[in-house]
Amino acid sequence: MPAMTMVQALNSAMDLMLARDPDVVIFGEDVGFYGGVFRVTEGLQKKHGDQRVFDAPIAEGGMLAVAVGMGAYGLRPVVEIQFADYIYPATDQLISEAARLRYRSGGEFWAPITVRAPCGGGIFGGQTHSQSVEAIFTHVCGLKTVIPSNPYDAKGLLISAIEDDDPVVFFEPKRLYHGPFDGHPERPAVPWTGHRQAEVPEGYYSVPLGKAALVREGAAVTVLAYGTMVHVALAAAEESGTDAEIIDLRTLLPLDLDTIVASVKKTGRCVVAHEATRTGGFGAELAALVQEHCFYHLEAPVVRVTGWDTPYPHALEWAYFPGPNRVADGIRRALEG
Amino acid sequence: MDTAIPVSEPSPPAASAAPDGGPPVLKLHIPAHHPAPDDPPDHSAVPRFPAGIVERPDIAVPAHVTHPLADKLIRALDDDGTAIGGWDPKLDPETLRRGLRAMMLTRAYDERMFRQQRQGKITFYMKCTGEEAIGVGQAFALAPDDMLFPTYRQQGLLIARGWPLLDMMCQCYSNPRDRLKGRQLPVLYSSKEASFFTISGNLGTQFPQAVGWAMASAYKGDRRIAAGWIGEGSTAEPDFHHALTFASVYRAPVILNVVNNQWAISSHQDIAGGEAATFAARAIGFGLACLRVDGNDFLAVYAATLWAAQRARANRGATLIELFTYRAAPHSTSDEPSRYRPEDEGLNWPYGDPIERLSRHLSVLGEWSAERQAQLDSEIVDEVREIGREAERHGTFDQGPHFSARTMFEDVFKEMPEHLRRQRQELGI
CATH class of the missing domain: 3.40.50.920 (Rossmann fold)
Known part of the structure; x- marks a missing residue:
């Protein structure tokens, strides 16, 4: 079984879901040609085409709004918000719209959106690239909130999130993208290689939402x-x-x-x-x-x-x-x- | 005569001499509120455009060819009820009569439901009086399965699509026949079957969602397009700009409609930026096609919508349509327009009433008469009353019955999570 970083594991989850489900589309700032500022979508546009994986204008509220419309059509959009700190412009569409569609329409409309966003500190990102905003979303009825801690879970949980018929906010601790972090910044960075939870199957599997x-x-x-x-x-x-x-x-x-x-x-x-x-x-x-x-x-x-x-x-x-x-x-x- | 809107180059306020003799001091401009409730109605600032003078471009023209239309007004019906010019859709009399009927049904429905609120049988209501040509005319121009993302003032779309008034009434009563299970304010309808998206109470959110739906339709190689509506006041929201940006970038097959009914509750369109440029002109900076239409002219509304729909279906992207109209109704049952505008302002609207205008047109064509109009009037009043009584038999808001409180916990998620199950038990049901 190959060792994967969390970045590779997340990439693998999206690669698999793009291949399995033609209704999955991925978009966000810089996610297409470039593959994302953290490289999480690297190679996906090249492999699956620009109809499936594409760049979005710098408008988080617009991205979530079109995701709601796409979801209502029947697609399964995966939206990358470049940093969790940038999610605030999207909150009206996420909280007032995506989270409430099923309820307010008596079950007629829903939006199976996955919103991915790197969260947390540890990379000297300052106040606008370090926040952990999960509690804003756990407070909202109709949203699911996921935060993985290792590559194996990251892949399995992201697959579950994409397959879920309710909107899911998926926060990725950016300090864990390339290795586990024990909170000692003075020590050398440790890679995922050799970590038990970095053994990630290449194929499909899922980790259920709601299980600790x-x-x-x-x-x-x-x-x-x-x-x-x-x-x-x-x-x-x-x-x-x-x-x-x-x-x-x-x-x-x-x-x-x-x-x-x-x-x-x-x-x-x-x-x-x-x-x-x-x-x-x-x-x-x-x-x-x-x-x-x-x-x-x-x-x-x-x-x-x-x-x-x-x-x-x-x-x-x-x-x-x-x-x-x-x-x-x-x-x-x-x-x- | 081809009149362009005299876009008022804001005349700079007279340079105030600075007390210290230095350069003029700066001055903040606040758009004036006009006219006041006690003033006589004054529409002198509304340019009068004759019918039939605006050319109809081919649907395939580059977007910029339409940009001069942002400062004009497409009208097909003149004041005497004659259809003229390139925007006359040349509809057959039977279609015109169906359009008239749907508009009259919409008005009669509104009248009854407004009274139901006054009688305490529903909590809230919103009429679209004076704007019926928009919902009805646009629904007529679109395919029945094109997806609609309306505001709360396009009930005419649902009625024109033949959606049962009984369902709409039961939604307003929040009775057990309400498809939305008593969860939404009256008039915030939803009907997947009628391709009518669930109306939000938050303004503007549906506008970019329409673009997303259209992008999905294009992604799937579908033939259906989307249409979204927004009020001129809400064009100030970021959602409006998101819609135009995404529609432009991805050339989405969508029609973006701005209903400029002059008033956002008590704020005149000037407060939304209507003083410096038309709302149709917002399209120019985004490279989208635009049309500006007399929203009280059923024929022009129909023709402009059809133009935009054909253009979208041909993969030529989105059109922004400004529908220029007047909100003859209060904003809602909670509003009191006499506090901020002259009561008879609507009666003096230079572009008339959409129902009267279409009725007159049918008469000019020799396809209508005062007798037939009176007969249809009474037929529609009877129809609405009868359906209203049936709806009331299912329950009213004040008398009930309502959905069981048990259903409150359903549909928050597809499957009820444990914490909601526990909360339901806590409520004791």
């Missing part, structure tokens, strides 16, 4: 994470020598509540980790769900380890990023609390 993955078993505390923070949480557990159980949520909505509840009931303690800002973040929803469903099993307050409630500062990136030391500290608080 248990990535590390433990008995002392549950850490809920997704995207880059899965790797940071693993590093934190190893470095602090804690018997932490780590759950990679993979899909935020629909959420695999059963896996979360079973784990927290077992450990009695819970840390929620995400890179996004804290207030109103998805961690708040997770903390609320854990106390609703596991209150009598909890031995300590649920701890949140998150980005600060500030814009992502360019030169102070690592003071902002919730690295392994902060996660380990959160674990300690959960254990002592």
Whole structure:
């Protein structure tokens, strides 16, 4: 089985779906001839033709609007937003339109759109190329929100997202495109090669939406994470020598509540980790769900380890990023609390 | 005489002498609100274009050939009801009578539903009085399976396509026969069967969606085209510019209609940028074809739409049509136009009433009479009343019945996720 980077795995998913389904079309800024600024669509236009994979004007709202029209026709559009930070102009079409079509039309119209966008920091992108905006979309009824943490999941989840008949927002942690990242920027970058989850079948497979993955078993505390923070949480557990159980949520909505509840009931303690800002973040929803469903099993307050409630500062990136030391500290608080 | 619109080169305000004797100071221009409710109606700023003077270009011309038409007004019916010029579609009398009937049905339907709101039987309503030639004339010019992305004021499209009034009424009542299960405000219809896209309450969003649908149709090698509508006020939204950009870049087979009915609630078209240029002229910078049409002239509306449809079907891309009309109705049942415009402004609209004009045309042709008009009037009133009573038997908004609250959780997703199932249980149903 070949080792793939997350970029290659995502590319492979789209390549397969283009070949399997003539209704799949891919467009976005620079995705056609050039293959995308992160090279995720590289070679797809050449292989499948410019009717299937093409460049779009710099108008995220326009891209989502035409995707809604295409979806209503019966196509299955995959739209790349160059950075998650650029998704805001598209939100009216995504939130007021794509997410509501099925409901408001009594089930007559829907738009099976997949919106891909690189998210998160760790590449010195400053405040406009680093944001994690998932909570804006988990708050919207009618949208599914997915964030993979490794190449195997990225491919399987993207195939599921494209095949899904509801609109899916698919955030790709850009710091993981070329290798896992444990949150230690001072250490040399590690490639995906040799990583267990970089073993990616070349052919078709899918990872279902709404199923979390248990990535590390433990008995002392549950850490809920997704995207880059899965790797940071693993590093934190190893470095602090804690018997932490780590759950990679993979899909935020629909959420695999059963896996979360079973784990927290077992450990009695819970840390929620995400890179996004804290207030109103998805961690708040997770903390609320854990106390609703596991209150009598909890031995300590649920701890949140998150980005600060500030814009992502360019030169102070690592003071902002919730690295392994902060996660380990959160674990300690959960254990002592 | 071929009159071009005197595009008012905004005369610069008299240079205000600066108090310190320096260069003139800057001055902010706010378009004036005019006329005030107490003033006499004043349409002197609306240029009068005679009928029959605008040439009809071949559908295959390069887009720029149409650009001079942005400052004219295509009219086929003159004030006496005679059809003249190259834009007369030469429809047979039977089609004209069907058009008249559909417009009258639309008006009568509007009248009844407006009253239903006043009687508390529905929560809200929006009439298209004075604009009936647009929905009806355009539906007549399009193929029945061309896809429509309308605003809330093109109910004439559905009626002209023969969609049952009973369904439309039940939607307004949100009763158990409402195909939209009581989820949408009255008039935000949806009918996949009639190729009529679900109307949004957010303005302008449907305009670029029409372009996307048209792109998909072209991608699939289909023969169907799309048409989108937007009000002149909403052309200020980015969605309008997205639509024109994508239509231009991908040469989408779509007709982009701007209904300029002069008013966006209380804001005159000047506030949307109508003072400096026509809305048809927006097409020029995008390299799209454009037509500017008397929206109260059934024949011109039909002919212009047919021109744009033929052009789109021939892979020659999109046309922007400005339909120049007057919103004789209030914006909605929640609106009070007497607070911002003279009450009789609509009666004085220089381009008349679309129903009266088509009726007069049929009379000029010797195909209509006062007796037949009166007979049709009463026939339509009876028809609407009868269907209205049947619709009320299925339930009204105030009296019910409505869909079970259980259905509230359906159709958010194709399959109900666990968290919605739990919320439904929490509601206890």
